[in-house]
Amino acid sequence: MPEYWNLLDDDEITVPFQKCGMVIGGKVHLNFVLPIQQTRLISRVNCTERGANELFSSWSAIYFKLFLPSIPVFRDFSTLPSSFIMAHYTSDTKYNREEKIVIAIDLGTTHSAVSYSYLYPDDLPQVRLVTKWPGQPEASGDSKIPTLVAYQGSNLIACGAEAADYLGDPEFQIARWFKLHLHPDSMKIADEPPPYASVSSPSFAHSIEIPALPPGAPLNRIYSDFLKYLFDHTERFFVNNTPGGRNIWDRLRRKIAIILATPNGWDTRQQIFMRDALVSAGIVGTSEADDQVDYITEGEASVHYALAHSQSKSWLKKGVIFAVTDAGGSTVDGTLYQCKEHTPRLVLEEVRASECVQAGGVFIDRSARTMLADKLRGSQFSDEESIDIMLNEFEKKTKRMFDGAQVSNVIHFGRNNDNDPQHDVVRGRISLNKAEVKRTFDPTILRIISSCKRLLGSYKAQHLLLVGGFGESPYLQSQLREEFGKSGISVVTVEEPSKKAAALV
Secondary structure, three states, rough: OOOEEOOOOOOOOOOOOOEEEEEOOEEEEEEEEOOOOOOEEEEOOOOHHHHHHHHHHHOOOOEEEOOOOOOOHOOOHHHOOOOOOOEEEEEEOHHHHHHEEEEEEEEEEOOOEEEEEEOOEEEEEEEEEEOOOOOOOOOOOOOOOOOEEEEOEEEEEHHHHHOOOOOOOOEEEEOOOOHHHHHOOHHOOOOOOOOOOOOOOOOOOOOOOOOOOOOOHHHHHHHHHHHHHHHHHHHHHHHOOOHHHHHHHHHHHHHOOEEEEEOOOOOOOHHHHHHHHHHHHHOOOOOHHHEEEEEEEHHHHHHHHHHHHOOOOOOOOOEEEEEEEEEEOOOOEEEEEEEEOOOOEEEEEOOOOOOEEEOHHHHHHHHHHHHHHHOOOOOOOOOOOHHHHHHHHHHHHHHOOOOOOOOOOEOOOOOOOEEEEHHHHEEEEEEEHHHHHHHHHHHHHHHHHHHHHHOOOOOOOOOEOOOOOOOOOHHHHHHHHHHHHHHOOOEEOOOOOOOEEEEOO
């Protein structure tokens, strides 16, 4: 099969969907190999801007990058507000196409986020995160919301932070981690908790815990409800934070472009499912969906995010092989790339199949609950309510600050007269030593290291780019540097706190 195909008038070509490419000078450059065994016939495609847009928009194989210089900014993934969009990011290239609103959605396993850009001629595009959501403290300014949907039977009750209020209530059913139900079989093997007890377990590498869906809510309904929730509150935020926002939104509503961040291991089935969910939610019309909805892989978006926010950009050069490890709330996704071109446009090639392992930040919380219950056994503070308070403080402070060096870690959970010195509780504070905190991290980090080693294999990678909410953990960073530094692999992190318009944990 030739490397380049000319797209000329009246040409008919059959394009294997396991190939993924990009448009350069009116030609298809085949440079990705994906595990998608489908073909599709493309007929009579004109080599024009519109023709190229229609060609790639009509394909559900959405790993394509469009590089025609005349294509609107939102079609250029190098400046795309996608999975890892930064707050108040401003492009250095003026936008000179039609007025448009672009919304980028990262629907994550445990948390989600949205960013948007209002594009108008002769202006530098700016990207903003939605930082106000129902159920969150007024002054929190948090761009992340829990990926939760609460139902009572088949009735939708709440989404996001408000849905979290119904957790544990037997009258309500909560859809959580529902993104995992959409993973292809290649990304999930067993419907059981990860066996953290033994790294050598045969099922260790691939087992996935997938919570059951509410009985009255099928997966397509859950996605449609949650996407509508995200879109509706993005509209509210846009209108309230943009001068003339209501008039602008109403004028451009039917032409809004939607960008979805997708895991590297997803294929056309998951992409079509997401598109159909947007249609069911009334966000885009059936006939307009292919033109209004675009996608970018989370791995590639991570690279652009890191280039915008890491202290140095010198780590990425032509020919360099590097890994992207996205450590989120539930899963850790890994992709191995080679940089084929750096300037004037970034061109990346996936070297091998992606890795997905369930070793995200929520499993640190689970281990912490077990550790606290063991430590407080026999104490008056071993009740579930006290441990819940401790765990909340652990997640907000200890988990995020621990770097492996702190000898003592203090969690404030009670009143000054709450004392139990035998269990290290003094004046409403419980002290954890270094070994106790390490115990909560190490099984999960071993799982991540094992996944990274499988991904790297025998390839001569030079860098490991660590992103995602859990990727900000100083202890995870130090352990990866210690492990892979032995092989000369540098761990690249993003210095600015990760504000993802696409879920961050």
